[in-house]
């Protein structure tokens with residue numbers, strides 16, 4: 687199958703994982719990191735927060751590119767009503783791993799699609815259960831430095847995936863972009879379509 691984009695699409699991200707996942711669509715797109723500080727004032731549910739931060743990322747780029755469709759995303763991890771974003775250092779990464787060990791957490795990615803008379807957002811949620819981890823496993827993983835640029839302090843697509851016992855929901859959502867739901871949404875909005883020449 688071949689898709690075409692009906693608008694210029696910009697992914698407002700500096701995440702290599704999001705860029706790679708979006709590439710699956712096989713359409714041209716630009717990447718422009720928003721560089722915003724990912725904090726919010728006020729009381730929100732984790733889903734609302736992920737959507738609002740995703741929107742804040744998209745709006746910065748949409749203002750600079752009024753004719754484009756801009757997509758922003760934000761991923762956060764919720765465990766026992768606590769939110770884990772990116773660990774600030776290895777010590778915090780260890781704390782995160784201890785919390786995740788043996789438990790089920792929720793990975794929420796908010797997505798905002800903005801521009802060209804479109805403003806749509808959604809939050810996708812995936813449940814992930816970790817095995818019981820030993821201190822040795824946690825220390826070795828944290829020492830690798832892999833947790834530091836990732837929400838919740840692990841990468842399911844890297845060695846962090848070795849700790850996952852079970853997952854319920856979209857795997858790509860955990861990696862940082864629920865690409866199947868995004869694909870369905872972009873199709874419905876007619877921002878992308880099938881290349882009819884090739885599907886005849």
Ligand SMILES: Cc1cn([C@H]2C[C@H](O)[C@@H](COP(=O)(O)OP(=O)(O)OP(=O)(O)O)O2)c(=O)[nH]c1=O
Pocket residue numbers: 698699700701702703704719720724743759760761762763772793835836837838840841842843846860861862
């Ligand atoms: C849970 C999990 C998160 N992550 C990553 C995805 C995101 O890049 C990151 C969450 O941080 P985000 O703040 O959502 O994204 P980012 O700062 O990396 O990129 P940008 O804001 O520019 O779009 O954690 C993984 O790569 N694997 C995982 O298993």
